[in-house]
Amino acid sequence: MLNISKYRGKRWGAALLGGISLASVLMTGYTYTRSTRPDRPDSLQLASFVEPGFPYISTSVDARKLGGGFPKDNQAARTLALQLGDSAYACFDTDLLRWSVAWTGKFLPMVLMAQVSYKDFFNKNNNIATVPGSPVLATGAYAGWTTGKPAYRTDQSLPPAWKPLPASQGRYNGMYVYGNRSVLDYSVGKAHIYEMPGSARFDAGVAFTRSIRANGVLSDLYLTAAEVDNATGSEVKGRIAYVYQGADKDTVTAVAVLGKGKPAWQSGVEEGKYLTVKVGADGEATVAIWKGLSKDKKAFEKFCKTKHNPLPDFKNGGPALWKGTVVTQGKLSPDTAAFVTDQLTLPLNNPWKRNVRVADVGFFEDGRAAVVTFEGDVWTIEGIDKNLQSIKWRRFASGLHEPMSIEIVKDSIYVFDRNGIVHLRDLNNDGVADYYENFSNVMAQSAESREWAADLVTAPDGSFYIAKGGSLSNGPGMTKVTGKGFRAGSDQNGAILRISKDGRNAEVVATGLRGPYLGIHPTKGILTASDQQGNFVPSTPIFVIHQGDYFGVEPTLHRSDNPAVTPPLTWIPHSVDRSAISQVWITGSKMGPLNGNLIHCSFGRPGLFRVLIDSTTSVVQGGVSVIHANYPAPTSKGAMNPADGQLYIAGFNLWGSSSNGISALLRLRYAGKPSYLPNHFRAGKQGIMLRFDSPLDKVTATNPGNFEVRRWNYKRTEEYGSGHFKLDGSTGQEVMHVAASYLSKDKRSVFLLVPGMTEVMQMEVSYRLQAADGKKVNDQFWFTLNQSTDVDLSGFGGVDLALLNAKRPEQPAAVVAETAASxxxxxxxxxxxxxxxxxxxxxxxxxxxxxxxxxxxxxxxxxxxxxxxxxxxxxxxxxxxxxxxxxxxxxxxxxxxxxxxxxxxxxxxxxxxxxxxxxx
CATH class of the missing domain: 1.10.760.10 (Cytochrome c-like domain)
Known part of the structure; x- marks a missing residue:
């Protein structure tokens, strides 16, 4: 074990990876080996991001610079990078149903965000994957299959559409994982296609194979297998079609239908450069594509006489890729407060040496859980009980593309990644997913790294809402700059969309966001979102979302009707939460004072906020207070466990949180002790009312000197964030005079009489009180005043409203000795x-x-x-x-x-x- 004694006494953060102290790893770059402490399992002996036994990864690929003869309009955001054996690889573009590129040599470089940070946890220097080794075939940005006749887009000056084909033309349906092989499932017109990609080595090199089963072929289908831009000749000989390169035609690319005799499907050449296969009837065959020297054609022709490689019985599920479970022991928090966090230790000591950075958690009806990780894995969890002494983890799925959201609907798992919404199906009930169904890919998706598949929530009617990140400019730069800090990306970046119950239709709900994350009430359907402070976003907002909202980020407007900017429910200051994530509603009756409340998750702080909503005004307004507890890693997504009625929170680190912890799965547990948080607020013309979970001491609550109220505005500009500005536009904050404070008859509410109240973007109330039981209550509450109306003062006696207009008595100016700069x-x-x-x-x-x-x-x-x-x-x-x-x-x-x-x-x-x- 690493000796860290020489680092004692230094100011380390609470660096935790599933309960494991990682100060030495994070601060010095060392790697832990075996720990001598039983509560610290082996952790960071990580295998590579790409697993040899899994047939593919999901990625984005830029194949525009493969060299002479290959198409130049070749990039794809949604790609399955297939491992085919014999150092052969291919990329299948699920939007256009094409093999965008195939090559031999090395696999793709691991340069995407999830990949570069997989072992180097805070590395954000992501890029777009390019093709190494020797490219063999490629196709341009057009459909890989067509009906009736071949069709190609030839205008390479057009930007990518970043959208799938119309479903009537072709649709990717999903992927069957059968051992270390994959079977693609898609439709072309009304025909259904199953395809098993592969490779075969023969005397003249490596041939790429596509074993295809076609059903429901009503008219001719055309598969475009390769494009050769600098062709110098072509010919078709029986089962094989050739396209030549070079003045002497010394290089050839060929496509063939394997077997002997007259083929049912016919190879061909279109426009002198496109190698095709015509599929005229139902059937099954293997197509082979090869590139090599013309003098080796005989070897390829001999290889083409081999039999078709039939598809396996994949529809009933394949062998489980990951067997057994990993058992961890959780860490319970002592019951020192109303709400405490228990840690569910992550399965870092797993047989596959796989990193586990949990991004989201969901629950089955019986209390079992599933988590999705940023590296693209899904784990199921059993044994979540009161004591957390035997938590059983099992790998369920892999190969997903930077997923951040998981939803469990009627005990079925749905994950939102850059490929779309994936429905994971275990066909043979062995505990491992066999079919990665494309439930929905109707949303646009560019290759820009920050156009995250950010969030997915389920609506009460069974539809889904998704949030897509804005195409920020601190990524690979695949598209043009559209504003300070932004690139074009797709035409749905920075937007919230509704996905229909069948997954086949998308409706834009709101636009003008930079980095939104969602929350939804499971029965009432109240949709909320946060956004990320940055360019055009002056500080952290929380929104209540309605159809047609626009939230002020100009590069993601995506509209031409010049809409008004919808104000947020509340702003949150930079120093309080500089990086917001999602929200979750507390449902059930087992979370004490938090029952029925909206909870906001902070990545940057990290921690949880209680959100209070003042719905007495025509423009909704709200505020937040911190739920104080131990948060060893960023808190990103949450879900209620129907079995124990507690809130579970998942999160992982990467973008600069105040915590150094890499990842954690936490249970926010109600310990039954008194809570002293504010649970209700009203703000308006007369002042501010706060109601608390516990009764207050009258002496401290009625002393206005125990409260400090400040206010300020922000300025929304293209610059990153905003300073603080007084209502007259000058810089700084205004300290408001608290003329008096009153305690309600039940001693749970205080009313602050504050002259000069009016609409303002940010208000902060600091208080130094004592509860009736003697507990000191020193805390803060932040809110936004969107509309200043009268506050209902029933419950408060003796409120002297004349003090609002009374002239403050002349007092000698207090000499405040500011602490010397140091x-x-x-x-x-x-x-x-x-x-x-x-x-x-x-x-x-x-x-x-x-x-x-x-x-x-x-x-x-x-x-x-x-x-x-x-x-x-x-x-x-x-x-x-x-x-x-x-x-x-x-x-x-x-x-x-x-x-x-x-x-x-x-x-x-x-x-x-x-x-x-x-x-x-």
């Missing part, structure tokens, strides 16, 4: 403002959005435009106030302005802190 004060601001989530105090760069602070002062900074400057006090101040002015090379624009947030004294303190880390 490095220690700068360190405190560094933590309070969540700077630690993006910048390291040391030299760490992994997982950090911004440059490290150690030795930053007086260093030379090189920017993305090639200019340079010395990082002196002036530069540091500029970086705090206008961070988007100059971006350090190798980084993206990911920092909001702190204009109006930090005082001059605060900024000076932060600069002193940075200087202290440089020894200058």
């Amino acid at each position: 490095a220690e004060k700068g360190r405190e601001i560094f933590q309070k403002m969540a700077c630690a989530g993006c910048h390291s105090e040391g030299t760490r760069t992994k997982g950090m959005y911004g440059p490290p602070f150690q030795n930053l002062y007086k260093s030379e900074r090189t920017f993305d435009d090639g200019s340079k400057v010395i990082a002196d006090e002036a530069y540091l101040r500029e970086s705090i106030l206008t961070p988007s002015k100059r971006i350090v090379k190798g980084y993206n624009e990911e920092m909001p302005s702190f204009v109006g947030v930090l005082s001059d004294n605060d900024i000076e303190s932060v600069i002193l802190f940075i200087k202290s880390l440089s020894g200058k």
